[in-house]
Amino acid sequence: MYVTPTKNRTTYRAVLYLTDAFGLPLIENKLLADSFARAGYLTVMPDIFSGDPAPHDITFNSSEFLARHTTNATDPIVATTIGYMRQNLGVKVLAVTGYCFGGRYAFRFGGENRGTDVVFAAHPSLLEDDEVSGVNAPASIAAAEIDQLMLPERRLEIENLLGESLKPFQVSLYSGTRHGFGTRGNISNPEERFGKEEAFFQAVRWFDKWA
Template sequence: MASPCCTSGFKHEGTPVGEIKDANGIATYFATPKKNKNPEHAILFISDVFGHFNNNKLLADEFANQGYLTVLPDLFNGNPVPAEAMDAGKFDLGSWIVNYQPDVIDPILTTMIKYLRETLGVKRIGAVGYCFGAKYVNRFLRKGKIDVGYYAHPSFFTIEDVSAIEGPLSIAAAEIDPVSPPELRHESEAALIKTGQHWQINLYSGVSHGFGVRGDLSNLQFKWAKEQAHAQAVAWFDHHL
């Protein structure tokens, strides 16, 4: 389900310290930990619709600061939803997103996983997904693909996606989220129980869809929730990767 909240939010201040490099033909932002240049564990960052947007790069840097090589591939071939859409408050997401369905996104992620494992020698891969990216954490949390998953305020996913996971999954959910309302979250819980995998859902009160990556950091509730959701992800990877 497309919703205006998928293209709304706030731009975060800061200068990313990683770099964009080619990874098997995919423009990819690399955030490399300072003390671990050749890590055996890495994080595949599956972004929201804004792609190589400053907020996403800064989050990738935060994971690198925790010791994880983090790669943020361009899923949209240089055509993400423009950051200006946040300011305008209007964007035809429905017309845009039809061009970025699994037949387009799946091969990119497959290539990235192969690159991490075969070119960089990564032995275990965690994946983070925000909004749009959450669906693909579900789809790729399979043996031989992604080992551990985490996502925040998911969108465009199905219960079938959740039911098919084959690894540990942690979810950061927003109390106010028309894209992932309580009834869908409860269905996800029921599906996760049936998978037999380790799972976690943390519900953050008083915040809305996008809080984990595009929240208003001048609002102390949103700032706290964003930081706690990130800490949730790091703790999950520290334990399961």
């Protein structure tokens, strides 16, 4: 678990940070968590892969990885972390942010009585219809223009489901970006850098409004 406090050590408002498949070892995840803390949110990033994140390896077998990290394996980790934040850290208002793999769980735990108050996800992957329609909190998505895990027609389906939820929602599409830009965007590319920075500010503005 990676925990980064705010400057004044307040625990009233917090962000639960659910990582992409590269997990805690990815330095970009820690840097983003630190940025949320500087924005005024105690930030907690659990190890949702129990020490088994995806490697940076072109031979990586994603099917085997996903078979190990199912909802049955991941949900209890997220639920335990929420309990820890609420009960041990004294968090009163809990925002959840998720990236890629973690984006799905941001939505899962945005459902009724799941313990979070506001949801943000950047290029979420593997989202099921019932996870979108079941969200019971204001939800915001930062979407990539090029994303094999959320094709344009799927993005429109998700927008429609969010509209039917009758909760505040936002879907922002960033041109020139690819899946993963919210954490691993190439900052030497002006469009990707803009998208990465704006996706972070999108999350903070959403949390500031609804948290």
